[in-house]
Amino acid sequence: MTAKLRGEAGQAFPIYVVMVAGLLFLAFAFFTVGKASALRNGAQGAADSAALAAAQQSRELFGAPFYASLPGGTLDVFLQGHPVLGCPAAHSYAAANGAKIDPPVSGCIASPGGERDEISVKVKTLKPVGASVVPGMKKKFANGHATAVIEWRCPKWRSVDYNDDGVQDQYFFLCRGQMLTISPESPPPWSQVSKILFDVHLVDS
Incomplete structure (x- = not known):
């Protein structure tokens, strides 16, 4: 009887080892998937912050040419032809x-559009997912894109x-229900009025 039990235990042991190995593989695979998902989220967060x-x-750099356009009445010219120079901040x-x-270079593209400018950025994570039981993940980087x-x-x-x-x-400006007055001879600090004049936000890209 004892010998029979030992024989059954001996037969069950390989099955137990295979089951444990399978569970470990699944655990490592789920860990890799989670790590890859976190990396993708991090890449998208980096893209969002870089675009913003x-x-x-760019809005900060609008200050000097905006104010320079006021005395001569060339604000329309500024609004239709100003440069958008914020890509260094994106990096x-x-x-x-x-x-x-x-x-x-082409991962940050500024598209001046008159009264609505766009800046689109593409990013790649600095670190890959890393070594994993899932093939191809060792050198897999995550990408993000935002506008x-x-x-x-x-x-x-x-x-x-x-x-x-x-x-x-x-000058008298009506900005979405808010009135703003600017005297070109003694304009207020740009930091005080830039957010009233120009809105910055993310859009679906």
Whole structure:
């Protein structure tokens, strides 16, 4: 009787080993899938922050040419032809979030559009998923893509030349229900009015 039990135990042992090995494989596979998913989320977060940073930096750089356009009444020219120069910030923010703009040059594209500019970025994580029981994951990187817009918020505005000397002395902007007055001779700090004049946000890409 004892010998029979020992024989059955001996036969069951290989099955037990296979079951344990299978469970371990599944555990490592699920871990890899989870790690890859987290990496993809991280890549998308890096892309979002990079696109927003690029748009915000571009808005900051609008200050000097925007104010320069006011005295001579060339604001329309500025709105239709201003440069969008925020891509350096995209590179910095991508790196700060464990990713890089990829490709380095064409991975950040600014598309001036008059009163609505777009900046699109593509990023790739700096680190791959790493060694795994799942084939092909060792050198698998995650990618992210995001687009941010810089949108002019003040479709209704007018200027006044009090002295009839060709120099505009006062501007009045209606920005989505908010009134803003700017005197070109003594304009407020750009940081105080930039968010009223221009909205920055992500869009579906």
